[in-house]
Amino acid sequence: MVSAILTGLLMGIAFGAVLYKVGAVRYSRIMGMLTLTDTKVMKFAFMSIATGCILYGLAGVFGVANQWGVVPRVMPYLGPAHIVGGVLFGAAMGSTGLCPGTCVARTGGRGGDTKFTGLASIVGLVLGIVVYNASKNWMVDAGIIAGQQKPVTLYGLLGLPYEAVALAFGGVILAITFTVDRVTPEKAYKAEHERKSVVDWVRGEWSWAFSGFAAGVLIVLATAQDGYLGFSGAALATVGVGADLVGAPLSSVPVINESIAWRAALLVGVLPGGFLAAKLSLKSEAAVTSGPVVKTMNPKAVGRFFVAGFGMSLGAMIGGGCTTGAFLAAWPTLSIGSFVMAGTFFVVSMAVSNLRMRSLKIFDIDQLQLVGDRVYD
Amino acid sequence: MKKHVRVFLAVFVAALALGYIGLRSDNADLEQKIAAHKAKKATAAADDSDDDDDDDDGDAE
Numbered sequence: 001m002v003s004a005i006l007t008g009l010l011m012g013i014a015f016g017a018v019l020y021k022v023g024a025v026r027y028s029r030i031m032g033m034l035t036l037t038d039t040k041v042m043k044f045a046f047m048s049i050a051t052g053c054i055l056y057g058l059a060g061v062f063g064v065a066n067q068w069g070v071v072p073r074v075m076p077y078l079g080p081a082h083i084v085g086g087v088l089f090g091a092a093m094g095s096t097g098l099c100p101g102t103c104v105a106r107t108g109g110r111g112g113d114t115k116f117t118g119l120a121s122i123v124g125l126v127l128g129i130v131v132y133n134a135s136k137n138w139m140v141d142a143g144i145i146a147g148q149q150k151p152v153t154l155y156g157l158l159g160l161p162y163e164a165v166a167l168a169f170g171g172v173i174l175a176i177t178f179t180v181d182r183v184t185p186e187k188a189y190k191a192e193h194e195r196k197s198v199v200d201w202v203r204g205e206w207s208w209a210f211s212g213f214a215a216g217v218l219i220v221l222a223t224a225q226d227g228y229l230g231f232s233g234a235a236l237a238t239v240g241v242g243a244d245l246v247g248a249p250l251s252s253v254p255v256i257n258e259s260i261a262w263r264a265a266l267l268v269g270v271l272p273g274g275f276l277a278a279k280l281s282l283k284s285e286a287a288v289t290s291g292p293v294v295k296t297m298n299p300k301a302v303g304r305f306f307v308a309g310f311g312m313s314l315g316a317m318i319g320g321g322c323t324t325g326a327f328l329a330a331w332p333t334l335s336i337g338s339f340v341m342a343g344t345f346f347v348v349s350m351a352v353s354n355l356r357m358r359s360l361k362i363f364d365i366d367q368l369q370l371v372g373d374r375v376y377d
Numbered sequence: 378m379k380k381h382v383r384v385f386l387a388v389f390v391a392a393l394a395l396g397y398i399g400l401r402s403d404n405a406d407l408e409q410k411i412a413a414h415k416a417k418k419a420t421a422a423a424d425d426s427d428d429d430d431d432d433d434d435g436d437a438e
Contacts, residue, residue: 047385050389051389054389054392054393054396057396058392058395058396058399061396061399061400062399158414159410159413159414159417160410160411160414161406161407161410163396163400164400164407164410164411167393167396167397167400170393171393174386174389174390174393178378178382178386181378181382182378207379207381207382209379209381209382209385210381210385213385
C-alpha cells in the first residue's frame with residue numbers, strides 16, 4: 001500500500017509539473033487552443049498521444065508488453081453517456097479553460113489574479129463526484145449510462161492487431177501535430193532573462209514537443225504500475241478515500257485497495273507538482289516588470305469556477321473520463337468510447353468558449369495573453 | 378520549426394520505421410490478419426457495387 005501511495009504521488013507530482021510547465025494550466029493558453037489562436041496545448045496533447053501510441057505499439061511489436069506490464073487498458077464504450085458527459089464537461093471547460101488535472105495543478109501553482117477560484121473549482125469537483133455517486137444507479141436505470149459496458153476499439157472493428165493500428169494511428173497524429181505546428185500560431189511568453197544554460201531552459205516554459213513526450217512517457221509508466229493516468233477516476237478515488245476515512249464510504253468506491261490508493265495519491269501529487277513547478281520556474285518579463293500580483297476577490301469568478309468544477313467532474317464521471325483520462329491516456333488505447341467522449345467535449349468547449357467570449361464582448365485574445373503573461377494565467 | 382522539434386520528429390519517424398520493420402518481419406499472424414482485413418474490405422466493396430447495380434436497374438425501370 002505504501003509503495004502504491006508513493007509511486008502514485010510521484011507520478012502526480014511529475015504530471016502536475018508537466019501540465020504547469022507547458023502552460024496547460026493557463027487560461028490564455030486553453031482559450032487560445034479553443035479559438036485556434038494559440039495551439040501550443042493542442043500540440044502538446046497530440047504529441048503525448050503519439051508518444052503513447054508508439055511506445056505501446058513498439059512494446060507489442062517486440063513482445064515485451066506483457067512482461068513490462070504496458071498492455072493498454074481500454075476505456076469501455078458507454079453509449080449516450082459519452083454525449084451527455086461530453087456536453088457537460090465541454091461546457092465547463094469552455095467557460096473556465098480547466099479540466100480536473102489542470103484545476104488542481106493551477107491551484108498548486110497559484111496562477112491567476114483572482115482569489116479562491118482554484119479552491120472553488122476543487123470544491124465543485126468534489127461535489128460533482130458526490131452527486132455522481134448518489135445518482136449513478138438512477139442514470140443506469142434511465143439508460144444514460146450503459147449497464148453492460150463493452151470495450152469497443154478501432155483495431156477490434158478493423159480486425160487488425162493493436163500494434164499495427166497503434167503505430168499507424170501514432171503516425172497520423174504525429175503528422176497532424178507537425179502540420180498544426182506549421183500552419184497555426186503559438187504565443188511565446190518572454191522569460192525574465194534570456195535562457196542560456198540548461199538550468200534556464202528547465203526553469204522556463206517547456207516546449208510542446210518535450211512536454212508532450214514527457215506526458216506520453218508518464219502515461220505509459222502509469223500503465224506499467226498497473227495504474228491509469230486519468231484525473232476524474234483519481235478524483236473519485238480521492239473522494240472515496242476521504243469518505244472512507246470519515247466512516248461514510250461511497251458506493252462507487254466500496255473498498256480502499258492499492259489501486260484506489262495509487263489513484264488518490266496521483267491526484268494529491270498534482271498539487272505539490274504544480275506548486276514546485278511554479279516556485280522553481282523563471283518568471284516572465286512582464287511579471288517582473290509589473291511586480292507582485294495583487295489577487296482580488298471576484299465572487300462571479302469564484303461562482304463560475306465552482307459551477308465549472310462541478311460540471312466537469314460530473315460530466316467526466318458520466319462520460320468515462322476527462323481531458324487526460326479520455327483523451328491523452330485513452331486515445332493511444334484506440335478506444336471508440338474515448339474518441340466519442342473527447343470529440344464531444346472538444347466540439348462543445350470550442351462552441352462554448354467562442355460564444356461566451358463573443359456574447360460578453362470579451363473576445364480579445366491579445367488582452368487575455370497580456371494579462372496571462374503578467375499573472376501566469 | 379525549432380531545432381529540438383526537428384530532433385523529436387526524426388526520432389519519432391525512426392521509431393515508426395522500426396515498428397513497421399518489426400511488424401512486417403516474420404509475422405505470419407499479422408500477415409494473415411491483414412489478408413483477412415483486405416478480403417473483408419473487398420467483399421464489402423463488391424456488395425456495395427452489387428447494391429448500386431440494383432439501384433441502377435431500379436432507376437432504369
